[in-house]
Amino acid sequence: MSESMATIGAPHPGVASGKGSDAVIHPAWVRVTHWVNALAMVVMIGSGWRIYDASPLFPFVFPEQFTLGYGLAGALLWHFAAMWLLVVNGIVYVMLGFLSGRFRRKFFPIRPREIVSDLIAALTFRLSHNDLSVYNAVQKLLYVGVIGAGVVIILSGVAIWKPVQFQELTALFGGYDAARYVHFGAMAAIVGFLAVHVALALLVPKSLRAMIRGR
């Protein structure tokens, strides 16, 4: 505990300032792609909700003030513009994640036993966020999970956008109508992740700072 406390590197006299204070937790490419992705996701979700409202899958609609785009046409313009940002940025992130070895180092291995113990620790308020450079098993699972949801939302989106030209992909999702449900489900998973992610980032502000300044 004392060692990891030091890695926070707070500028308080008397607290040993370890190497962690200057060590980069998130390299620039992670921070840039993170915030570009955040912007793209906000636009995709906001416009996506407006598009959903034009033909709801479930007996509810999203309140218009939480949606993006002037009418369906405007929402579609936003959705099909931000998709390029989301996809290009996503490809850069995933490629660099693999090539740099960051995914391997940070996200793996994910051990079921650690997930259980970290989850119990989290739910009983004993999970530490002292060392931001190391993810706990629950974080690993969620980060890998949300990247997976990102892949599914892009592929199901393409399946809905081009059910003739990419009909094999659409068929893989169980057809056009089923692909809409998959697309919605992936959105719901991502929004669920976002709720937890944003809440915890605000509760542990140094994690937010690290994603801005890198350390």
Place this chain on the structure above:
Amino acid sequence: MSRMRKKIPGVDPRLLTKDAAKLMPEPSRRLFLRGAASVGALAFLTGCDIVDGDTAEGALRVVSRFNDSVQAFIFDPTKLAPTYPESAITRPFPFNAYYAEDEAPEVDAADYALEVGGLVDNKKSWTLAELYALPQEKQITRHVCVEGWSAIGSWTGCPLRHFLRRIGADTRAKYVWFRCAEGYTNTIDMPTALHPQTQMTFKFENDILPRAYGFPMKIRMPTKLGFKNPKYVVAMEVTNEDRGGYWENQNYNWFSGL
């Protein structure tokens, strides 16, 4: 400290307090947070004028034109839309327009003549009897609406490419433009006009196309969104000029391919 009693899963309250205490004295950290909060606030204001202003709309239209060319590139003129068995037909097949069903145009079959114009050798008009005499094919395909819903219908008629050959159309032209009885218009790209499943439709299932579905003629394109499939078609023109269309002129994507 009392506020800390609200327990949040995954957060150690003791460590959190220490974090918070350390955060306070450093103004730069607070600036970061304030900045982040503003970004969040902006994100939640997305329905406002800032993002729906003329500048944003202009930029989005540029991207939409770019998406037209991407879709034209993706479009495979030989790739057929999936077809379905009779049992898959959506019944009743939905009526859809920007007006109510009882306001749909009523075209008089006796007076009807399809006007043909533009870059074609033979500009003579076509009566309904002449059109019905054209070779016909049936297709059971999925109609996908820009709103998201879809429905499977059965359409019978003459492949448009066959008709374009018959009238001596210059198929090197870029577009085919359609005008409808109620004033609806539509411009499509020539590759789509020549697609084997693009059809001048005269029948829904085995009956003459009812008024609700576009009597006397609809242009059925299973490779395009529903609004690109004009109904009550009274005129067509082969042209190199993009004349847009009813919805296309209201910011809906021009190509709208599937």
